[in-house]
Amino acid sequence: MELYSTKKLKDEGFEQILNFFRKKSLWMLHYCTGCGAVELPPTMTSRWDMERFGMGPMATPRQADLLLITGYLSLKSLKRVIYTYEQMQNPKWVIALGSCPINGGIYYDSYSVINRLALYIPVDLSIEGCMPRPEAIIEGFIKLMKQIENGEAVGYKKYQENYKWYKQNQDSVLKREFPVLSGEEK
Amino acid sequence: MNQKELIEYIKNNFKGIENIKSIDEKQFSITVQKERIINILSFLKLSNFKELALITAVDWIKEEKIEVVYILFSYEYEQQLIVKTYIDRQEPSIESIKNLWEIATMYERDVHEFFGIDFIGNDDKRPLILHNWKDIPPLRKDFDSLKYSNTIFGKFKKDKE
Amino acid sequence: MMNNYIVRFLIGSLTSIILGLLYMGIGRKFIARIRRCYAGPFYQSFIDVIKLFSKHSISHHWIMDFGIMMGFSGIIATVIFLPIGNFYVFPDMKGNLIIIMYFMTIGYLGMAMGVSASGNPNSPIGIGRALALMIGYEIPFALAVILLIFANGSSLLYNIIQTQQGSIYNWNLLKYPFAFIGTIIALQGMLGEQPFDAMIAPAEIASGPMVELSGKFLGFGFLQHASQIFLETGIITAMFLGGGTIIGFFTKQLFLYLLTLSIASVFPRFRFEDGVKFFWTIPTSFVLFQLILFLIKR
Known part of the structure; x- marks a missing residue:
């Protein structure tokens, strides 16, 4: 199966002008399953003051542009994250905090925590650390803003174009019908 | 009653206790036969251990046994009491205590999900926490968590892009 | 002519x-300064609106599109009756009040x-609270309007502004201070600021009426x-602060809005039934007291 890459899907033309407004007003929905939820209140309130960049927390996925995954995801919460992501309206972006969504982190051998989030939904930016400090989070946001301005943050387009691949990955963990351990390692 | 008096009281009034010992000031444990578990729990409930705090289990793979643990608490004596019993590992089953404590239904569902223990009399075996589980129960000692994780979620590989 | x-x-x-939108941006900066942080630029609200209209949006029913348009045009239809300084549409x-x-x-x-057509259970809860609160703040506000109509013998804002001209001592704010206090509290409810923001309560009912609105609907x-914001601060400016020229009018409006925000930023939230009860007791009795005082004097 051919996977569309970032270069092919880059925003051009009129979108470039709108991208200026999009990067200046990122409204985020934070999915607080993991320990990263603790780092967000200081980032939002007066100490680090995220509102300087026009960012703010939103209550529902319909209103939000940015989905923050703050830490590890178990299988059950992965299902909810996919629902939430699909409810958000285009253009939308995903930031994964901490090392757990990258390679499993300290939960690398857990039977219920997923190892790599980017297999199931497109992640535009991962911020490493266990957990990243508010400074690192803000630096990540600024990096995402630059990507949006250059038209490179096109995770939502990737999801549309490569939907079959993502759906196959999602089903392989969420809808399996046979015991896992009889099979081979990936 | 303090702990010593309590231990004496239980020893004198209940026959068939295999082992009873103090763990610390506020805790002591009783080991009984599998068949007498309902008797001892109803006796303890009548003697003021009114709260069932937890039901859990421990898998002793070398001894081929599973240990079922009931943790009781008494507000009157301020004592925590751990009641243990050993059951067979191959066909683990034990009487349900849902008629003594209503909440036991949930704990037994949980233990059934994670250890595969069959509670006779408790028909509610719906999974509580795990999502679409098909393998052997995950907290058994012969379950290889790392291999499972690598098989289903994949080992970490670097992106080509 | 047309x-x-x-x-x-x-x-x-x-x-x-x-x-x-400008008042909203300035208000956000104002609140941020109260909390000792900086917030975005004063034109942040314009950026937000442009972004919202550039997003995809989802509609659940044609009633939803229609209702949102009706809500927006309802407010615009009211604004054109408001005297903006000395400018009348x-x-x-x-x-006419x-x-x-x-x-x-x-x-x-x-x-x-x-929002009821959007099908999310949170939105009818939110809008139900909003309408219940409206019953609350309409009572003191309507009483204040009745008082001014009595005092001026006319229900036209033009006449009410005319009688306040000349000196600051002619302002209804100084002539009827208790009515003004009651109306300011009612304004807090009209704008849905704390302590009367039970209808949007993000933590309880996920921002209430706006819960299913995306993209252009939220825009x-x-x-x-x-x-x-412009309409409601404008009415109170005309009723109590003597209207004024264009610049004066806008300044007074902004002052009223910032006053509302500074009250809002130090208060937690009323439950909505408590809010209604509060409106029916304290602001209403302030305005009623002023009305009785006025009737005795006459």
């Missing part, structure tokens, strides 16, 4: 939207219709709120 009206209508409605109407009060509810009703909601 063209003249259309131009005036456009000026009136656009002024209300643009200034409303319809010079013959001269801002009774028409304004009647039209103000249309915005909420349209919003109620639109229209934003514009409606901006217009509403």
Whole structure:
């Protein structure tokens, strides 16, 4: 199966002008399953003051542009994250905090925590650390803003174009019908 | 009653206790036969251990046994009491205590999900926490968590892009 | 003649939207300074609106599109009766208070219709709270309006402004201070600021009426709120602060809005039934006291 890459899907033309407004007003929905939820209140309130960049927390996925995954995801919460992501309206972006969504982190051998989030939904930016400090989070946001301005943050387009691949990955963990351990390692 | 008096009281009034010992000031444990578990729990409930705090289990793979643990608490004596019993590992089953404590239904569902223990009399075996589980129960000692994780979620590989 | 009206209508409605958004941006900065942080630039609200209109949006029913439009146009229809300084969209109407009060509810009703069609259970809860609160703050506000109509012998805002001209001592703020206090508290409820923000309560009912609104629908909601800020502060400016020239009028409006925000930023939230109870007791008795005082004096 051919996977569309970032270069092919880059925003051009009129979108470039709108991208200026999009990067200046990122409204985020934070999915607080993991320990990263603790780092967000200081980032939002007066100490680090995220509102300087026009960012703010939103209550529902319909209103939000940015989905923050703050830490590890178990299988059950992965299902909810996919629902939430699909409810958000285009253009939308995903930031994964901490090392757990990258390679499993300290939960690398857990039977219920997923190892790599980017297999199931497109992640535009991962911020490493266990957990990243508010400074690192803000630096990540600024990096995402630059990507949006250059038209490179096109995770939502990737999801549309490569939907079959993502759906196959999602089903392989969420809808399996046979015991896992009889099979081979990936 | 303090702990010593309590231990004496239980020893004198209940026959068939295999082992009873103090763990610390506020805790002591009783080991009984599998068949007498309902008797001892109803006796303890009548003697003021009114709260069932937890039901859990421990898998002793070398001894081929599973240990079922009931943790009781008494507000009157301020004592925590751990009641243990050993059951067979191959066909683990034990009487349900849902008629003594209503909440036991949930704990037994949980233990059934994670250890595969069959509670006779408790028909509610719906999974509580795990999502679409098909393998052997995950907290058994012969379950290889790392291999499972690598098989289903994949080992970490670097992106080509 | 017709063209003249259309131009005036456009000026009136656009002024209300643009200034409303500007007040919102300044208000956000103001609140941020109270909390000792900085917030975005003062034109942040304009960026937000443009972004919202550039997003994809999802509609669940044609009633939803219709209701949101009705809510927005309801507020715009009210704004054109408001005297903006000495500018009147319809010079013959001269801002009839009774028409304004009647039209103000249309915005909420349209919003109620639109968001109920969205099918999310949180939105009818939110809009139910908003309408219940409206019953609360309409009582002191209507009493204040009745008082001013009595005092001036006219329900036109034009006449009410005329009697306040000349000196600051002629302002209704100083003539009827208790009515002003009651109306300010009612304004807090009209704008949905704390302590009367039970209808949007993000943590309980996920921002209430706006829960299913995405992209352009939320954009229209934003514009409606901006217009509403302009309208409601404008009415109270005309009623109590003596209207004034264009610049004076805008300054007074901004002052009223910032006053509302500074009250809002130090208060937690009333449960909505407690809010209604509060409106029916304290602000209502303030205004009633002023009304009785006025009747005795006469």
